[in-house]
Amino acid sequence: MDVLGLVDIPSWIFTILLFIFTLYLYTLWKHTLWRRLGVPGPIPFPILGSIKDLAVKGVSKTDQDLVPKYGSVVGVYNGTIPVLLVTDTDLIKEIFIKEYQTFTNRVLILKTDDLLDSMITAAEDDHWKFIRSTMTPTFTSGKLKNMLPMILRCCDDLVNNINGKLEQNDTVEMTEVFGGFTLDVIASTAFGLQVNSQKEPDNEFVTNTKKTLTDSVVKPYFVIVMIFPFLKNLMGTLFKAPVFGEGSEDFFRNIVQQLVAERKSNSNSHFRDFIQLMLNSHKDKTKEKENGRIDELGGLDFSEYKNRGMNENEILTNSMVFFGAGFDTTKTTPSFAAYVLALHPDMQERLFTEIDNELGKSPPTYDSLPNMKYLEMFLAEVLRLYAAVPRINRRAKSDITVNGMFIPKDTDVTIPISALHRNPKYWPEPEKFDPERFTDENKATRPMYSYLPFGLGPRVCIGMRLALIETKYALISTVQNFKFVVGSKTEIPMPLEKGFITRPLNGIHLKIEKR
C-alpha cells in the first residue's frame, strides 16, 4: 500500500521481517562455533543460548548439571557470546596463570562511564594493573593487623546485637546479623567511620549502603548486548548503566571528597582505613621501587599511570568496590557456617573445645588463628559447598591455542566453581559436609586448582585475607558466647538464590542459645 506516494507499507514490513530474519540467522551461525571446533556441549536454546537455563535453573544448578554430563570442557553461549566452562585443572592453570597476558580481563557486558571502568573488578589491562598494584599494599599482613582493633570492636557489637535479638525473637535471621557486622567492618576499615548498623538502622550511611546494594544493575539491555555484542557501544551510549544505586553515588562522593580533603590537609594523618592507605600508596610504591623491589605482576607496561597516585574517581569507585565485592560474600560465609554448625552439633562441640582451649573467653588475636586448625578446616569446607562466587571468568583478548585447544578471541572462559567443588574425582560424596577433607594429608592428594573459593592468578580476590580474618573473628566471637540450634523456621535443605552470588533464598533462620 502506498501512503502519499512516500511509504510503501508492505515493503517496510518485508524489510523489517528480513532484518529480523537476518539477525536470527546471525544467532544461528554464532551458535555453531563449539560444534565446528569439536567442543562438547548442549544444543543452544535459540537466540538466548544458556541465558535461559541461567534464568530458569540458576547459575550453580546449570553448571552442576552441565559439567558431569559433558565433561571438563563444555561449550555454551551467553546469548551469542561463546562461553567455555573449564574444570580441567591443568587447563585452568594454563589459562588463568600461564597465559594471563591473553586472559587479563573479565567479561564486561557493557562499558559505560569512567566510574565503572575504574573499578578494580572491571578495569582492564594497564589501568587494572595500575589500580591493583596501588591497592595491593593496603592488604599486607602489617596493614591488616592495624585494622584488627576496628574488627574487634565490630565483634563486640555483633555479640551485643545477638544478645538483644535473643530477648525478642524465637529464631534469628543470620544474614541480617552477620550483614550488620560486615557493614560495620567495611565502614570502619574502608572509611574510618564507626557505625553500629544493627543498633542504628536509620543511620544515613547504613541506608545509602543498603540502597547501593539492593538496586539491581542488571537491566534488560544487558541481554540484548549478550545476543548482539556489536551493539555494545550503542547500548552503552543510550543506556547509562548505574554503577551505584539511585542517589547513593552523590552521598558516597561527598563522603570521599570530605575525607580526602581532610586527610590531605593533615600530613600526620593517623588513620588506618583503606581511603588513607590509597592516598598514601603512591608514596609507598615509590619507596618500594627505590628499595629495588621488583614489580610482582610483571610484564605489562603501565607507564601512563605510574607517575600519579589514584585520582578521586578511582578512590571513590574503589572504596565502593569494598561493598560490591566484600559485602555479600563476607556476610553469607559466617551465616552458612552457623547453619552447618546447627546441623552438626558434633562439629560445633569440636569447635567449642578448640576455641575454649586456645582462647577461653579472651578475644581472638592474629597470632592465635593458625593454632585453631579445626576452625580452618571447617571454614574451608563451608567455602567449598557454599562458595560465595559460583563462577569466575576471563575474556580471551586474541585467538590462542592452549594445551592443543583453540580458543577464539572474545571467548568467555569461565570456571564453574560450584561444579568444580563438587567434582567426585576430587571430592568423594561431594554433597557431604566433611571438614576432614582439609587435613594436610587429604589436601596433598588433590590437584592445586581443584579448590578456588577466592579465584586464582593475578586477579585472585584481593580481599581474601581480610575476608578470612573477619569471618574467623566473627565466628570465634559468636561461638564463644552462643550455640546455634535448628529452629522451627530452619529450612533443610536450604534453598539458594539462582544468581551469580550464592545466597540463601529465604534467609537463614536459626535458634540461638546462650552458652
Ligand code: HEM
Ligand atoms: C568470603 C569472602 C569473599 C569471597 C568468597 C570472595 C571471592 C572472590 C572471587 C571468587 C573473586 C574473583 C577472583 C578471580 O576472578 O580470580 C573475587 C575478586 C575480588 N574480591 Fe573477593 N571475595 C570475598 C571477600 C572480599 C572482600 C572482603 C573484599 C574487599 C575488601 C574483596 C574484594 C575483591 C576484589 C577487589 C576483587 C577483584 C580483584 C581484581 O579484579 O583484581 N573480596 N573475590
